[in-house]
Amino acid sequence: MLALDDVSIIYAARSGPVQAVSGVTLHLPVGGSLGLVGESGCGKSTLALAALSLLPPEARLSSGAVRLEGQDLATLPEAKLRRLRWTRMAYVPQSAQNALVPVHSLRRQFRDTAAAHGMRSAAADERAAALFQRVELDPAILDRFPHELSGGMRQRAMIALALLFGPSLLVADEPTTGLDVIVQRQVIDLLRDLRTEDGLALLFISHDIGVVAELCSHVAVLYAGKVMESGATDRVFSLPNHPYTMGLQRAFPDIRHPERSIVSIAGHPPRLSAPPQGCPFAPRCPFAQPLCHNTVPSLVAGPDGRAVACHFAADAEALRDRARDPALWDAAA
């Protein structure tokens, strides 16, 4: 369905080039679901935009390829790419508030999208009403303007808009950010239903590993624009092999272990304009050895379909034991 091969993306910033993503390889099968997790600024959203071939002019795919159903998006002419957008791949952005056109009614936005792909207004109205029922919104809301709706309604309307042409891939970039927990839950349930009932392939971006664990069968943990660890979600989160994943896990409340305290990872992600020489996580890693600061570990695939980029992946079990101690994370950095 969607394949990213060794993708690197460079932003031309005023202070010099910034390597936002380096050498990321991801694979999302038809009807599959892949979660991208990581802290802010780890390249998640940039990867989402790259997957849709929507990178801003200052960003450049410096290596690798993004393929949708086998077609290299970078080599497609703009006109073909335009017709592919929304019919094959749709996008639910982070903030529905800012992504909906403020001066048009929702109906108008459905109609304009439909018109871009040769669908008549009458057909678009009919489809919009059906989709609104699908996302449990009153079709009468179609004549409202974005500012007249609540955050949850806007996000549902956004999802309905994404389904206009029944795409086979949905890229959702933190679709629940800024919503209250009840509405978050509703949006997540809706996405899960769409995945299981409509067979939509889902690329889901979030910093919340709990939500990713619930929605995605596979996950890739990103740090400083690189994949630290990837594999089946339940395996990765139950037996993390990378210290960063272990740290992330400790940073979220766990409903199965409510007695565990929440511990943050001390320090900040590296500046991507001047990345560290060795492993990007080494400066914050409580297990870092001299080797880690000098040599970049490569992403090594294991036997169970998992991959990890850590020099000490072989000792993962021992590291997991040590990672349980909250004091360890405070001491680092």
Next chain:
Amino acid sequence: MAFWLYAARRAAHTAVTLVLLLVFMYVLFRLVPGDPTTIMLGTGELPFEAQQRLRELWGLDRPQWQQFVTYAGNLLTGDLGMSFYFRRPVIEIVWPMLLNTLVLMTPVVVISIVLGVVIGTWLGWRRGERIEEIGAILALIPRALPVFWIGIVLLALFAYELRWFPIGGMRQAFFFPETWYQELPFFDVARHLVLPVAAGVLTSMADPLMIQRTALIEVKHEDFMTHARARGLTERAQRRLARRTAFLPVLTYSAIMVGFAFGGQVLLEVVFNWPGIGRLMVNSVSQRDYPVAQATFFLMAAAVVTLNLLVDLAYGWLDPRIRQ
């Protein structure tokens, strides 16, 4: 529904503004030393009894508030008093001049905004290209020049040298059409309009143009533009969307621009000898024709206030967020 409520509220604001304006004008002209009996009769001494008789006749002996109520009542029925200079009702003198002014003003304002928005969008969309930098500078040059200077240059070039257009005025006396297009009903007025409208547009266009350009550059980076691209909208549709959203600040400005245009109008009318209200205003003040001056001031101010109302209504129509 929300829109009509908004419209009604704005209309009420405008009515209050107009009443305040009226009071202000009335007071302002009462502050002029002397009263109409002395002004009208020049320096010649009039017997005290005769002055007194005239005051009674014109109601000047009554309290100011009564005089104001009479004035305002007369105004509502279109009675603006008598001109000292022309010895005719003010309304007969002012009304045709006001129409002439609107004939000149309307195309200046409309063409300035339309051209400004179109060119501003075009430049903003090409942000960072060489053509965008050059275009922005070219648009700003006429903005920096006085409107009367541009008018004189246009006259020197296209009226005196090339003789393409008439030298000034609004109509040619004894104009005899020679070809079919010259027989078109407004041909003579239209050819008189070309140069003054061009001068007005050249000076007024830069502001809406630069505002539209800046707003468009900002809008281009909004999330909804990325989303529009993701939805597969054509480049034309994307640009239309950006233009539509970026237009809102231009609309806000156009209310101010109308005020400025009325100011510049006076110069434009003098340079091009256009028989409009601006020239009438200048003349009536120098002739101390106070009823006419008062009427022109009030009508101009009322026109600006009314146009502001129209702009506000258009804003409410174009930006649903404002109706709240």
